[in-house]
Amino acid sequence: GCLVPVSAVPQCTPARIDPQSAMADAQYDYDYFVLGAGSGGVRTSRIAATHGARVAVVECAPLGGTCVNVGCVPKKLMTYGAHFTEEVSGAHAFGWNVEKPTLDWQRFIENKNQEILRLNGIYKRILENAGVTILYGKGAFVDAHTVEVTAEDGSKKTYTSKYITIAVGGWPFVPDIPGKELGITSNEAFYLKERPKRVLIVGGGYIAVEFAGIFHGYGSEVIQIYRGEQWLRGFDGDLRKHLEEEYRRQGIDLRFNTNCTSMSKNAQGGITCTLTDGSTVDVDVAMFATGRKPRTADLRCEAAGVVLDKDGAVVVDEAFLTNAPSVYAIGDVINRMQLTPVALAEGHCLSDTLFGGK
Known part of the structure; x- marks a missing residue:
């Protein structure tokens, strides 16, 4: 969903980190490295960059995550489209002479896809305009300060960062039955x-x-x-x-x-x-x-000392810190409130805490 009461959104905890010491550390490639460019990942990356941090985000799918690509946005478009037959059926009583409608499913899907592509482009521009480096591929931990990114062609490259945030979201769960x-x-x-x-x-x-x-x-x-x-x-x-x-x-x-x-x-x-x-x-x-489950299976969280619960969710404290002192997690991957505005608030809050002195 995309709506949630303000009172239900997690509030920022007091900053525990000097924002100046969190940035421009020459021993790392980046000050902040984010795994996943969904709602939470894009927000935390952008806010960190506006605070002056050197930021990179890695994503293996179209930008925007579940909400933009396979969640809130296309679902609302499909819901809206599904109501037309009901409206047409009631039009005659209100004086409208409407022919029986016919459906061009392929046209609808193509138009829906174009709208999603438009939003993907907006997310790309948002990140680029903030100075965030976008890496395309699958990220996995080497240690608590290092991520290995595997590109689509199979090539691998490692990046180091003072802080790393897991924002890879969730994935549909399918029961194990024959067929x-x-x-x-x-x-x-x-x-x-x-x-x-x-x-x-x-x-x-x-x-x-x-x-x-x-x-x-x-x-x-x-x-x-x-x-x-x-x-x-x-x-x-x-x-x-x-x-x-x-x-x-x-x-x-x-x-x-x-x-x-x-x-x-x-x-x-x-x-x-x-x-x-x-x-x-x-x-x-x-x-x-x-149901849905956190998408942590291929992250190699154990290499960073990050603990998962029985459902694969990343275990964090009230400040979104994992067991590893340099690794944080936000959004659906922590399996709390799986809502877009919650992930946005968590990402914004975390970057303000790490890099904004708030």
Whole structure:
């Protein structure tokens, strides 16, 4: 999501570091090295650079992270587009003579992609204008002051930095069931080449619920299954029940206390999903919306002395400091509040503390 109450955003802790001693240390290539150029990574890089620090950020995917590329932004575009059929269906009562609309899915996806590219470019300019060095590749720790960057062509180069911040975000979790490779996650749902006629969504969190509504709005037949008794755990009870009733009224096939045990290809070129009650459903697309986990598997955190919890999240204190005194972490990778404005606030706060004397 992209909205959060101000009161819920983590506040800055008092600075523990002299900002002058944090910069221009000749023994390091950079004063500040950031792993990941998502919302938090871009913000902390930019703010540190405006305070005068020598900053580099490494990213292996398009700039902007989850929110810009496979999260808030494209999801809102898809949600907006999915409402048009509902609006058109009600237009006649208000005096409008509207022909039955037809969908050009490919045109929509192309336009959505162009908007994402525009935002990628804005992030690039923001970093460059602040004087941040952008490195393209995968970063991993050598030690608590050194990062090895592997470029797309396989070449490797190491960089040293006085401080390093982990801001690599999260990644969709897929349960380990037979045939899981046939399913997609929210990442791939934004880039489907064709609108699926029939979709199975596995999960009952807000991502699953949003995509059920999106696909239904675009005319797909939607089956949503959830292993629990009621979806949207942690949300207001009345809201959960009202949404269930509304989704059922609109024709979405909701099945609670149900899970998927396996997936296989069928003769029609689609996917056959076997459910816990022994029944099967045949669909064009099966989407896992079964949670997200911190993307730390390939960072070699142990080389820097950075401790992870049982879910792979980086363990930090109230000032975002890890067990290693030179390494910090912000955003979804610390698995607290997985929200864009929270990552922005954490990144801004951290750079103000390290380099701004605040």
